[in-house]
Each structure stands twice: as structure tokens, then as C-alpha cells.
Amino acid sequence: MDFGWHPAAQADFDRLRAETATWPDERPAALTRQQWRRCGDAGLLGYSVPADLGGTGHGFLDTARAMEAFGLGCADMGLVFASLAHLFACAMPIVEHGDERVRKRMVPLMASGEWVGANAITEQDAGSDVTALRATARADGDHYVLDGVKSFVSNAPEADVFVVYASTDPEFGHLGVTGFVVERDTPGLTVEPFAKAVLATCPVGEVRLAGCRVPAHHVLGVPGQGAAIFQSSMRWERTCLFAAYLGQAGRLLERCVAHARERRQFGRAIGTNQAVSHGIARLSGRLEAARLLLWQACWRLDMGERASGAVAAGKLAVSEVAVDTAAFAMRVLGGTGVRTDVGVSHELLDAMAATTFSGTSEMQLEQMAKEWGL
Template sequence: MDFSWTERQQAAHDRVLAGARALGAPGPAAPADLRERWAACAALGLTGLSVPEELGGQGYDALTTAHVVEAAGRGCPDMGLLFAVTAHLFATVMPIVEHGDKALREEVVPRLADGTWIGANAITEQEAGSDVTALRTTAVRHDGHYVLNGTKTFVSNAPAADLLLVYAVTDPAFGFLGVTCFAVDRDTPGVTVGAPFDKPTLDSCPAATVTFTDARVPASRVVGQPGQGAAIFQSSMRWERTCLFAGYLGQMARLTDEAVQHALDRRQFGHPIAANQAVSHRIADMRLRLETARLLLHRTCWLMDRGEHTPLDIALAKLHTAESAVQTALDATQLFAGSAYSTRTDIARALGDALPARTFSGTSDIQRELIAKGLGL
């Protein structure tokens, strides 16, 4: 593995870092407000990083994509916005890019890649979180269309979405082989998006429940083949559990830089707090976690680009990055103390935004299970 970056990779990183810094502080979660900030992200190319150029994207491989997403996370403290954009790209756009037929790709991907459309991934249900095989939303074939019925929850971007990627059971007798993936227009009759959730974290990414009541979806909107839904979802998870989590590398890098500067500036008992070993060692651990998470995640992306990755590689990267992001944010709040909740509320916000990393895209416990299976346990 070559640890250097090409001129193109570094230029993309630097451009996005500068642009992300200009995005400023987190904004409200209202759909109209998201669209305004979404346009700024689209102008940076974030909505189509890994999408082929012929479909309107940047055409980056996984490693370059992770490098650029890290820059966005480092430059912009609004992790909710970055989560909204990367969930759109990796959980909605890439499954269509990689598994949709030519007509579907050409119809919807360019508008998703350039940010004209916002995508939302609808798989989670009240009784189907980690157990994605327990889906109850159904899709029944009638001539040239399917009729969808059921309810999805925790659908990120749903209040602002133009297109929903929906997973539904088409053949209950076949279990996970009976799940099919659909690209569903938001304005399809029978599709109802609920009110945005009042979320305490990642709150600039609106989320809601989506209900399907006899919603008719053309058979041409099946992504891949009927019954391939579970495989398509697992394929999308390799993008989410790596490139999406590169945003947390950026957050860790920003918090570490700010902790160093704070330790040098803040004085107690007549000297900078950096002179206290407890403080300097805490910051040393923050940097260590950043570097190890980055190496593990970059290695996994490199393996993905070579077609050599395994579920074990991805689970290791996701688990370590998520846990490191939480601990680094905890350390930052400890170092900034009361100012993290008064004059530097971005520090406390970073902790709140890091905590869901242990849950979405597969909980930390699920990642440990995948690691154990990968070790033959």
C-alpha cells in the first residue's frame, strides 16, 4: 500500500477542506434549510464523490472518497449535514450505480449525483433494526408494477427526499432471498412521510417515518433483480461502514487540533494546562486513536478498490472508528470542561454527534459479532 497521495487526490482533499470550512456552523433540520446547505455540499462534489463521471459524479475510488470525506468532516463541524450527504451517497446512490440497470441509472443517478435530488434509504422498521431479515413491508407484483405496504422508521433525509430506496419483502417463503430493492419517487401516491423526528444529535439531518399504503411502483424501478435486496443492502454497507465513517476521522482530527491549541492557551496555577501530564497524555491518546483509525479505514478502502476486502476488514474499520470517535469527543469535553457547554458548545455537540456512530450502519456489538465470525468463532 502506497501511503502517498496523488496530486489529484490531494487537490480534491484541499478544495473540499476549504469549502467545508466555509459552510460554517450547523443549521436547522427543516427540509428547506437542508436544501440550502445541500446545494453548497453539491457544489463541492460531495453528493457524487464515488459516482462514475459518465453518470455525473467525480469518479473517485473508495480510498480517494474516504480522503475527501475526511476533509469535509475536518472542515465543517456540522456532522449532521455531512451524515445527510454521505447517507444519500452511500446508502441510496451507490446501490443504484452498482446494481441498477442502465435505464434506471441514467434516469435517476445524474440528478442524485449533482445534488438536484436528495436520496433517502428506507430499510429500518420498528422490529427490524439489526435484524434486517425481519422486514414486514411487502411488495406484491401486479402486472407491470408492485404494490407496497408497510412502514419504515428512522429514514434519514426523508422529510426532504425526492427519491427513496426501499427494501420490501416480495417472497416471504425465501427469507432474506425474498427481499427486493426499489427506487421509489417521493411523490408516489400512497407514500406518506411523517413529521421530522426531534433528534438530540445529528439534528441537521432530518429523519422521519415513511408509510406505504397501496403505493404502486413500476417494475422498472426494481434495483437489480427481485430477491437481490439483501445482497444489495450488504453491498451498500461496505461503503457506509468505511467512507461514511471517514467523516468521523475528520471530526477527530479537528478536535485533536483544537485540544492542542486549547492546552497551550489555557492557563491554570500559573502555567498552560499542557504542562500537566494528565492533559498532554490525554491529547496524545486522541492523536493515537486518530492515526490507528485512519490506517485501518484507509487499508480497508484500499482493499475494497482491489476487490480483496472481507466482512472482517470492514467490521474492524467501522468498530474502531466509531469507538475512537466517541472516546476522542469525550476527551475533548473533559479538556474544555465548562467552556464545552458555554463558549465552545461545538465541542459538546461533537460528542452528541459521535455517539450515534456506535449504532447506525450496524451497532458496535454487531461489528464484534462479524469480527468473531471472521475469526472462525
């Protein structure tokens, strides 16, 4: 088994880490189009998009490696999340399941950073449970008419295009869910932004659909395939997006090490205390284990395997070590850690979000248990 990286992947990792580390940290300002185009120019918004649609066509493993570099270099996890939610939960479903006319017109705009994409599946009473969607879509000639309300739609206030999931046959549960590509200027679509404490620079809002007429060729796949398409997009999100959290944890560990070497108390560096040094060592081991779990899941996906249990295990391990690393950094940095200008309290909040979105930790455990027939 070869754990090395081919030269092109390593070069991209080094480039993206170095480039994103130079970006100005503009928190708590909202997402700007300048930031977005910067991500597009770096190739981040189309990394897994095929070359003929404006991307660079990388697979799961190479994409995960590049997104780890993004999280390692960029201190704004809100921007990181916004970019990768755009790519994996909006662009990739269109790439893999969209009508050719839609793919050719929209995906290059998304890959370049000219357009912002958003995924709209969550509802107030239907988060992870796609069988409980209340948003509906009914056929009307060569169009569908969408009605309903979507909540917690990341990027919604800035989005130019939405992937929206609605029920076309409510009596069939998840087999009656259909995915649609809906443009921002569609009559009847409105967005109400709201603020949140985590990933603060990723804009979020409630999307209201009131008689939105969407062309039938904007259906993803075929009617009734929406739940499967959403789960397909989660393969990308639960692996390659969470690779960015490997980067965040690595960046925080590096900061803890530097602080432990420089900060002196009682006449010696605090890194000489086992409480600090062993904490760093333990987290570094857990981080490496999470990384290998995630890489294995990506490799298996690249081999064409379903790999549901491996994806769940990787997502769970990465999200939990991200939270524990950020919490440890808060303790080690002490008073510095809680400052709003140079502290890491926002990193802890951003890491905690990782145990909820893309399926809670409990959902990942359920998936892993199913692999054992439980």
C-alpha cells in the same frame, strides 16, 4: 508499501477541507436546499458516482480521503451525515444495481444536489435484522405494490427519491427481500418527520407506504437480491462515511491542542499537565491506528476483495475513537465545552450515533469473530 497520496487526491483533500471550513454553521436550523446544493457544487454528493452519471468516479480509498476532509472542515456532522447517507446508501445502490433507465434519469440529479436521496430499510421491529422486515411488495402486472412502515429514514422529510427494501417472499427470509427505487410523488407514500438528539440537522422521519405502485423496472438488481444489495451499500457506508468521523475526531483534537496551549491555570498552560498532554497523545495514536485500519479496508475493496472483517474492524475503531475524542474534548474544554454556542456537547452526541447506525459495534465484533471461525 506506499503511504503517500497522489497529487490529485491530496489536492482534493486540501480543497474540500478549506472549502467546507468556510461554510456557515447553521445549526440547529434544519437542512436547507441551499446547503444541499453547496454540497453538490463541491462535488461531495457524487464523489463515487461514475462520470457518465454526473459524478467524479472515485474508488473507495480516494473517496474515504475526501470524506475525511469533509468531516475535518465542516463542523455540522448532521449535514455531513445527510450528504453521505444520500450518496452511499441511496445513490450508489442505484448506480451499481439500478435499471439503466432509472440510473440515467435519477443519478445525475442526485450527484448535482438537485435531488435528495434516502434509504428506507429500518423498521420499528427490524433494525439490523433484514429477515424481520414487515414491509411487503407484491407483483401486480408490470408493477409492484408496496405496503409497510419504515422508521428512522434519514433525509426522508426532504427526499425526492427513496431506496426501499421490502419482502417479496417472506418465507425465504433475507433471500426474499427486494430493493426498490421509489419517487417521492408516488401515490400512497407519506412522510411523518420527527426530531432526534443526534445529528440533529439531518432530517429524519417515518415513511408510510400504502398501496404504492412502483414500476417493475424500479427493482434494484433482481427480486430477492435486496439483502445482498443493502450489504453492498454498507461497504461504502461503513468505510467512506465513517472516514468523515476521522475528520471530526481530528478537528476536535486540534481544538484540544489549541486550548491546551492557551488556557492557563495555576500559572501555566494546562497542556503542561500530563493528564492533558498524555490524553491528547494517546488519542492521536488511536486515531492514526483507526485511520490505517479504514484505509486498509478501502484498499482491499478497491482490489475487489470482499474484506468484510477489515471493514468491520475499521468501522469499529473509527466509531470508538470518535466517541472517546469527543468525550475528552468535553473534559478538556471544561465550561466552554458545554456551551450551546461554542461548545462540543453536540459533537459527543453525534459521535455516539456512530456506534449504532450502519451496524452496531456488537455487530462489527461478530463479523470480526466470524473471520476467526467463531
